[in-house]
Each structure stands twice: as C-alpha cells, then as structure tokens.
Amino acid sequence: MAEVEHNFEEVKKNAGAFKLPANFKDYGEAGKGFKWEDHLKEVEWFGAPDLKNGSINAAYNAVDRHAKGWRANKIALYYEAADGRVEKYSYAELSALSNKFANVLHKLGIRKGDRVFIFLPRVPQVYVCFLGALKLGAIASTLFSAFGPEALRDRLANSEAKMLVTTLDLKKRVDEVRAELPALSCVMTIDKPKPVAQEGSYEDSEGQVSYEDEMASASSEFSIAKTGVNDPSFLLYTSGSTGKPKGVVHRHGGIVQQHLTSKWVLDLHDEDVYWCTADHGWVTGIAYNLLGPLSVGATCVFYDGRFDAETWYKIIEKYRVTVWYTAPTAIRMLMKSGDELARERDLSSLRHIYSVGEPLNPEAIRWGMKAFGLPFHDTWWQTEGGAMLITNFPSVPVRLGSMGLPFPGVQAGIVDDEGNELQPYKEGNLVLRPGWPAMMTSIWGDQARFDAYFKNGWYLTGDKAMRDKDGYYWFIGRADDVIKTAGERVGPFEVESALVEHPAVAEAGVIGKPDALRGEIIKAFIVLRAGFKASDELKEEISKFVKTRLSAHEYPREIEFTEKLPKTRSGKIMRRVLRAKEMGLPTGDLSTLED
Secondary structure (H helix, E strand, C coil): CCCCCCCCCHHHHHHHCCCCCCCCCCCHHHHHHCHHHHHHHCCCCCCCCCCCCCCCHHHHHHHHHHHHCCCCCCCCEEEECCCCCHHHHHHHHHHHHHHHHHHHHHHHCCCCCHHHHHCCCCCHHHHHHHHHHHHHCEEEEEEECCCCHHHHHHHHHHHCCCCEECCCHHHHHHCCCCHHCCCCCCCECCCCEECCCCCCCCCCCCCEEEEHHHHHCCCCCCCCCEEEEEEEEEEEEEECCCCCCEEEEHHHHHHHHHHHHHHHCCCCCCEEEECCCCCCCCHHHHHHHHHHHHHHCEEEEEEECEEEEEEHHHHHHCCCCCCCEEHHHHHHHHHHHHHHHCHHHHHCCCEEEECCCCCCHHHHHHHHHHHHHEHHHHHHCCCCCCCEECCCCCCCCCCCCCEEECCCCCEEEEEECCCCCCCCCCCCEECCCCCCCCCCEEECCCCCHHHCCCCCCCEEEEECECCCCCCCEEEEEECCEEEEEEEEEEEHHHHHHHHHCCEEEEEEEEEEEEEEEEEEEEEEEECCCCCCCHHHHHHHHHHHHHCCCHHHHCCCCEEEEEECCCCCCCCCEEEHHHHHHCCCCCCCCCEEECC
C-alpha cells in the first residue's frame, strides 16, 4: 500500500477551533468504558429503558417529545421546492400532521406490522407519512421516485405491501404492475385527480384514496403505539449484484444510535440549521434526514431539486446552514464547478461538513479546506448498519483518506478469511461485533440471506480494509472489487484517489480486467474535467502521474475516457457494472442506478 499522510496539524489549524460534542471532551473519553445501557436516557421510553425488552417509538422521539416541550414552536423543517416555493413546519405542526396520517392509516385498515410504502419525490409528505406509519406501529418503507415498474414490483411484491402513498404521475408506473401485487389494497395519492363528468367521481379512482381528503377530516390526536424495542420500524431494499433486491429490516430501538451519532458526530445543537442532501430512498435519508437530527431537536432543510452547484450554495447561504452532510459524488461535482462559485456566496455559517456513501478521496478533503476552510469528515456505515459505525469525529484530527474511528460501543476488527484477527497495517476483511442498537434485525422473508452476514461471532461487512497503529481504519474496497494483479492485491479506491489528483480527472472508476499474464490488470474509466480533451497523450500523462504516487503494480495499464460513471442514487460507483460491461456479463439489478 502506498504511504499515507499522517501530519494534519495544518488541517486542524486551518479549520479553526472545533466545537466539541456535548457531554464528552474527546473521542477517547467517550469510548472509555462505553456501554449503550449508560446512554439509554438520551431518548424517551414507554417505561424503563431496556435495549432488549423495552418499549420505544422512533417517531415519538423524533417529533412528539419536542412538540410537548419548549421546542413545540421551533422550526423542525424548512422545505424548498425546485421552483423556489418555501414551506416551514414546527415540531408541533409535524407532530399534528403525522398524528393525522396515523389516524388515516388506521381508518383505512392498516395495522401494526403492515407495510406502508412511500413513493414520493422530495416533498414534506415524506416526513408526515413516514412518521405517521411508525406511530401506528406499521413498517414504513421509502422508494426512490426514479424507480420504474419492475423495481417497484420487486419491492412491493416481496414485502407484500398493503399500502402505497404516491403522486398521480408516479402512480402510472405502479398501475403497470398492479395486477402482480395482490396484497396492495390501497393506493393513496397526495394530489387529487381531476373531476370527470359525473359529479363526485374522479378519473382513475378505482382503489385510490385522496391524501388531501382524508387528512382534512382526520383528528390531530393519536395514541402512539407503544412499540417494543425490537419491533420493526422501517424496511429498505438494497440492490443485488445478481439476484433480486433484499429487504433490510430495522427496529425502533435503532433511534438510540441515530440520536447519539447525530449528537456526538454531527455535533447538532439547538441553534444549528442542518442540511443532509441524501434522498429519502436511501438509508442516510431516513437515519440522518428524519430520525436522528429530529430526535436531537435540530432544524432541518429539505430541498426538492436536482444537483446544481450554484443552487446548493444559495441554500447554504439562505438558511445559514451550520452542519452539512453530503456525498463524495456531490463533492466532486462541486469541485468540478470551480472554487470561484463557492467564493461568490457567504458560506461562513458552516461549522462542520460531512460525507457518506463511499470513501472520500484525500483530494476532496483538501478541496474542502480550500473552498470552505473546513475538512470534510468521512463517515462509514451501511444500509444494514442503520447508523454511523466508523467515523471521523469533529473533535479528532482528520486523516486524509481514512474512514475514521469506530463509534463508541461499536467493536470493529480486521480478520483474514479464516476469521483470525490481523495486526495493524495488514489488509483483511472489515468485521464488526453484532449487537449495536441500529443493526438490522432481519432480511425480509429470507433467513438464509440474513444468516450469511455472520461468521465466527462477527458481522461481515463485505469490505476490505486495514487498521493503523492508532486505531484509524482505511478502506481498501469491496471484497468483490479488490484487484489481484501479478500476485499483488490492489484496492480500487487507492488508485481512484491517485487518479482524481490529476488536474484533468474529475472522476475515476477502477476495475480488474482478466489478463493471461498477470491474472488481472488495472483498468481505469475516467471522466474528464471541463476544458480537457481525450487523447492517447493524455492517457500516457495520467498513467505516468499515477506511477509517481503508487507502487509499480498499482498504476492503470488501460485507461478509457467516458462521459459518466455508473453510480447508485446514493453516489456509489457501481464497479460491478463497469466489470460486467467490460466482459460482456449480465449487469444484475440496476434499479438503484442513477439517471
């Protein structure tokens, strides 16, 4: 592995004084003798706190406990539509609206454990419907609004969803597969259809319910279900490389970890305005757009619009965003737009900036210092993990390219294929001890798939990594992505990080390509920055550039320029798609591929 940087005094100096998270002085103090049970009073329970047998409701913690106290009139949510229209909701208003929706669900025959799917663009009803479903004890699930009929059928059929909330326009995609969804008894649209000739009737009204009509007559009082700590709260589907998507089930007790990480990692305080750019179809959009930040009483920004660097900067300036959580892909796109654009806006309100979704290249962290005077703090976790697991705390120096340190209460390790723990700086499988509060409880309807995650008392993340002598973890790549060339193992992330440091390279995706002599060679797919043209000379220049930064066996022997890389909507490069296309193999499930 190439040498990594360890001297970050300049980063710390340029970032200014860190505001330490509440209740502990530093990471070391937080982790000293940490037990989840010691922190259960951070959230509110129905009865005695107990992570195994207690009663807790995630939605109650997110809004209702605040609505009953001094935060009742505090803004919980600023919503900005793509057309510039702005709405705002206090904690009391969000509590009342989600109570109304819970009553609507009950009236329509939805009961505890029933699956309620939310197929909506970024609109405030996402918050109302998700929280209302949890209050009832139903299992909520969110879907990307870009999903087509096949992706919808796979998820709705597998979960035997009973209800779907959508728009009239998106409903057309559901209609294409409705005959294959016998369990789906109710489809609700948030926009009303146009009246037809017969008074009181609506176009395409069969099996359809109006959100507006039902909410207008519903009571804003609701007795929230006293759900058990292990009762399922939400269900999210992750795409499979070959088979169907798998439904990851999370429990109400996960709010404990979502709350603590929002407080200790995101460092959210009452005066903060927080913006997470993640879509609600992705786990980050649930854990850190909805549950965690609201649980600590923050004010959140929710923007409905496609990526545009100028608009994003305007939002930060307009709402005086203090804590910003985004993805590496977005950061690279902001880098591509240039530094001047960032300087045209007053972004001085920013106190912390974070990244999630895939490893963050060192160049992006350096650029954060240059553009905002702040380092991006990378955070590592998975859909199955439910909350941050390994992270860069605001009170700890950032090591460029590192995943960070395990969150207190999360025990991580590096093991070989036989399960033996490895010494620092040895590459191996990243594993975690099961039992953290936000860990998934099952894979919907597939016990064998769930059991495959666990071996020798460890949860297998599927990632390759190494740990340094100070306990920082360093991502190598997904187990399936690691390249074996001339007897050496190479992680694609390290090569990609070197590539994007070249001034011509905006993005890079690296795969192993079969080779008779070396087993595999490294092939790089590169998206160029504006102003650069593809040429054989540029390929050679980039190869030489990487050779000076990595070991001899780690440079790409093939380079292909491309207009864009296949990525999930959460911003992860889909290297398996690059491999499949390169070798003429099936690409597997593409339902989460971005447009």
